[in-house]
Amino acid sequence: MKNLFNPDKRVTYFLLLLVMIIPLINPLGIAIKPSTNTLLAYDYVENLKPGSSMILFIDYGMGQSAELTPQVLASLKHYAAKGLKLFAATQVPEMATALTSYLDQTYKAANKEYGVDYVDLGYFAGAESAVGAMGDSIIDVFKADVYGTDLTKLPIFKDVTKLPDIDVMFAVTASGTIPFIRQANTKFGMPIIFSVNAVMGPANVPYVQSGQAVSVLVGSTGAAEYETLIGQPGTASAAMDAQSLAHLVIILLIVWGNIGYFMEKHAAKHE
């Protein structure tokens, strides 16, 4: 009985694998309902005037790419459709090439003009210190874009020289939201929309409640909800059924384990 209710870990792994693969091949089509946090971020962007500026920071590595990239793509598609001027940068060296690819898939695909509607600033070293330095001058931190063009020659920098000149920040981070809050919101009152891993979601709720963040988009669920709102389902939406079933299986296994625990306890009492 002990082994029946406490199965080998490999049984758990196999069941999980099964319930994740099947919906990817044969989707169930469970409806995706946007949550409050996603609506907050979406509505905030919807209320921005066309021509408003947005700075995107990518602060995650390839390991977290599967969870966070769908959110980046969904958000960038929304920003391109709204006509927002985008400044994009990353503080993770391995994401510089990926960032260019994301911009090609979104802004370039929407026929936006490089240097006028968006700019790829590439990788910057220094993490929080560099973000702080951008508060004085973005041009001093980067000097040139990822193609080597002098930033002062790009039309997008006509009215923007430092971070406070930009209307809103979109920070996609797997390491922490506090550096961005410290350097942008606390110093300049800059509104920040965050996209974080699912594990980071609950810990960042106080910042939304205190007004230090506009919203925190959480994991691939947040990405799927955003894709639903913009009407362009993508990889996150496709993964939702698999994620739902995986959670259900884990819950059922936990309940199964508890049934075994109580049966053992009952049997021990009567011995």
Next chain:
Amino acid sequence: MNLIAGKIFSFLVLIALSVMTVLLIQRMRQSKEPVDIRRLAGLDALEEVVGRATETGRPIHYNPGIGSIESASTGARVLGGMEVLGWLSFQCARYDTRLITTHSSPSSYAIAREVVRNGYVQAGKPENFREESAQFLSSNQMAFAMGAVQIMQRENIASNVLIGSYGAECLLLAEAGNTLGAIQISGDTNAYQLPFLIVTCDYSLIAEELFAAGAVLSNNRDVYGSLIAQDYGKIIALVLLVVGSLMVTFGNKAIVQLLSW
């Protein structure tokens, strides 16, 4: 020269906290009164960790996570972990127990190497220190995790101490330790990873208990002094919270304005 607007209150609080810390440390140095600290199960288990490893002849594995000492958000946690490592290395040197430490951050490796070596020196056995006691693996989070897991499995560790600053790799490390049947103690202030550590490890030091660990293990009265200063700081924060909440509820924003002065 002038103070930056919006940070004046924070600056005054910092000065007050610093003065209080120094005064309390001085007081603890001069006083002989015993210090009463709430017992932490995780710290009591550290002796069990060393004992089990010594009896079974298997090594202890320590890892401070991927945080670096020079980072604002992870530095203090890594330093807190180093205080535990200092005690651990001394005990391992005393009982001739093998200690393996693995590192992802080059800066934490450099300091950990010195801390471990010093433990052997203090135990009077400097010749027993080996380079394998402090190993740098990789700056890449997952490559580091897999390297550490491989070392844990190859060495068949008896105990796993994970106190420091962790990211997603903590779950990999802790599950690997659990599969080996190792006794595991963890500690981190990172709210993102604490749930994983609590679920997978036998004992966990939650948030500031990590910093209290240094005080308890070293029995250093200076550190006790700073712990007491922390407690006073918490009381002041609590008073401000309660008073501020009540005042704002009744429409008075004086505390809010003071905090943003």
Next chain:
Amino acid sequence: MKRTVPIIVSFIVGMGLMLDNFVKFAPLNTAAVSVRSWLVIIALFSIMVAALNLLLVHIPRIRKRSGTWTQSAVLITFMLLTIFTGVFMGTKNTIYATFYDGILNPGSTTVNSLLAFFIASAAVRTFKARSLESSLLLLTAILLMLSNVTIGSAISKYIPILGQWFTNVPNATAQRGLIITSSLAFVTISLRNILGLSTQWLGGKD
């Protein structure tokens, strides 16, 4: 002297960087910007020391053909190849890009995906209703797991509402407590190190 000089340097630099956050004083602010950029140089030196450790640990293993020496040989080979190609051929050349984009990145993503399985096995093992507290934890965990995925709202419209309440009220309260107390602890431990009251980092007894 060996311990006094580092303590004095850490005091001056630590106090300077701390004051830079609060005081507008051009010489201090300019110096702080420079010092922060020097951190990158210090980090590079520590990478060199770390790389040296890798060689010191693995090369003897390869020479003695002991333990998992073949894996050590692979590690050292790839380490030296990556350094060589990156330094002399640039980071955009095909070989370097293959190591990075073809081996390291897919490997990282794959290992990251293991987390899903590990948390499942850990949760199944740990979540047992042994006491009142663990039962409450178990029920809350189940509710939140359902509310964070689409199937929760498909089962009942109240699941996301309850889940949101748990996240915004009890969770936010506890997180604030953690943030405040951890921040206070950060300040005191940093002060201890800046003021030279704690010298573990020097490798000495406090």
